[in-house]
Amino acid sequence: MSGKDRIDVFPSRMAQTIMKARLKGAQTGRNLLKKKADALTMRFRQILRKIIETKTLMGEVMREAAFSLAEAKFAAGDFSTTVIQNVNKAQVKVRAKKDNVAGVTLPVFEHYHEGGDSYELTGLARGGEQLTKLKRNYAKAVELLVELASLQTSFVTLDEAIKITNRRVNAIEHVIIPRIERTLSYIITELDEREREEFYRLKKIQEKKKQIKERNEIERVARCAKLGVVEEPANMLMDERDEDLLFE
Amino acid sequence: MAGRGKLIAVIGDEDTCTGFLLGGIGELNKNRKPNFLVIEKDTSVTEIEETFKGFLARDDIGIILINQFIAEMIRHAIDAHTQSIPAVLEIPSKEHPYDASKDSILRRAKGMFSAEDFR
Numbered sequence: 001m002s003g004k005d006r007i008d009v010f011p012s013r014m015a016q017t018i019m020k021a022r023l024k025g026a027q028t029g030r031n032l033l034k035k036k037a038d039a040l041t042m043r044f045r046q047i048l049r050k051i052i053e054t055k056t057l058m059g060e061v062m063r064e065a066a067f068s069l070a071e072a073k074f075a076a077g078d079f080s081t082t083v084i085q086n087v088n089k090a091q092v093k094v095r096a097k098k099d100n101v102a103g104v105t106l107p108v109f110e111h112y113h114e115g116g117d118s119y120e121l122t123g124l125a126r127g128g129e130q131l132t133k134l135k136r137n138y139a140k141a142v143e144l145l146v147e148l149a150s151l152q153t154s155f156v157t158l159d160e161a162i163k164i165t166n167r168r169v170n171a172i173e174h175v176i177i178p179r180i181e182r183t184l185s186y187i188i189t190e191l192d193e194r195e196r197e198e199f200y201r202l203k204k205i206q207e208k209k210k211q212i213k214e215r216n217e218i219e220r221v222a223r224c225a226k227l228g229v230v231e232e233p234a235n236m237l238m239d240e241r242d243e244d245l246l247f248e
Numbered sequence: 249m250a251g252r253g254k255l256i257a258v259i260g261d262e263d264t265c266t267g268f269l270l271g272g273i274g275e276l277n278k279n280r281k282p283n284f285l286v287i288e289k290d291t292s293v294t295e296i297e298e299t300f301k302g303f304l305a306r307d308d309i310g311i312i313l314i315n316q317f318i319a320e321m322i323r324h325a326i327d328a329h330t331q332s333i334p335a336v337l338e339i340p341s342k343e344h345p346y347d348a349s350k351d352s353i354l355r356r357a358k359g360m361f362s363a364e365d366f367r
Contacts, residue, residue, distance in 0.1 A: 052354075058346070059345065063340075066267070079266070092272045093256075096310060096333065107333055112253070114253065135271065138271035141267075146256070155353065
């Protein structure tokens with residue numbers, strides 16, 4: 001039998017009880033894992049739906065922001081090079097927090113502001129209003145994007161976790177439980193076999209005893225007929241043969 | 249458990265980068281290396297790919313924003329990245345509006361994709 005074999009145990013009643021307990025344990029474990037996989041899948045679908053919503057929303061927000069960028073460029077001239085050269089410290093950063101769903105830790109991003117606005121003086125010459133509007137739009141876009149990033153990371157992590165849990169459920173269902181069941185049936189067949197052997201032995205002994213008894217009876221009757229009525233009790237010390245031995 | 253602050257990196261065309269830098273995400277780290285890359289018409293695919301991999305290797309970057317048309321160029325590198333952090337987000341650019349069917353994250357959920365999408 002290739003693939004899943006049975007566990008090698010000596011077939012006894014204790015082994016049978018132990019195997020039964022293990023089967024019970026494996027079944028309980030499988031049910032628990034199935035519940036966990038279901039909870040994770042539910043959460044997964046929720047997140048997926050939210051991701052699709054947020055992505056469509058993000059498409060619009062980005063378009064808005066791009067428009068305001070065009071406006072600001074029109075009003076303030078080309079400030080891209082100034083902006084790119086003036087980079088030194090980020091004002092918006094993200095932090096990774098941990099969220100827990102059915103025993104799986106999901107990373108969640110939280111954005112926070114730090115320090116002042118390093119572009120306060122840009123657009124001081126012209127187009128200041130458009131520039132502030134632009135900054136606000138892009139800040140809004142960044143917030144939305146951080147949220148989207150959290151959703152995406154939880155999505156990816158959940159995907160992995162669901163695959164692992166499903167793998168374990170399948171392993172228990174298709175490998176471990178059948179193996180234990182085969183072991184159990186093997187033990188039961190062995191025990192039955194032994195009982196039958198025992199039974200057969202007893203029956204044989206009974207037969208032999210009956211035969212010996214009949215023979216003795218015939219001898220006794222024959223002897224009594226010769227010597228008269230003399231009862232002889234059985235003498236255990238003289239009997240050298242042990243009746244219970246089947247094969248000598 | 250809040251870790252130390254992580255940065256948002258940007259790989260995009262000039263307008264996208266300008267916008268996000270104005271939003272306040274740009275930073276130069278100790279070696280004067282920026283967390284963004286402005287893509288011009290003549291930027292080579294290798295350079296983009298190397299910057300992307302560089303961002304992935306840095307542990308102070310939590311999110312990478314990348315324009316979708318650039319993501320198309322280094323699709324294989326993005327698909328090879330399967331960890332959850334840094335998160336790679338595809339954003340539309342002015343010329344190329346958002347196309348959900350090209351997004352690598354959504355493609356991983358292909359099975360549950362069809363009925364709920366394009367609403």
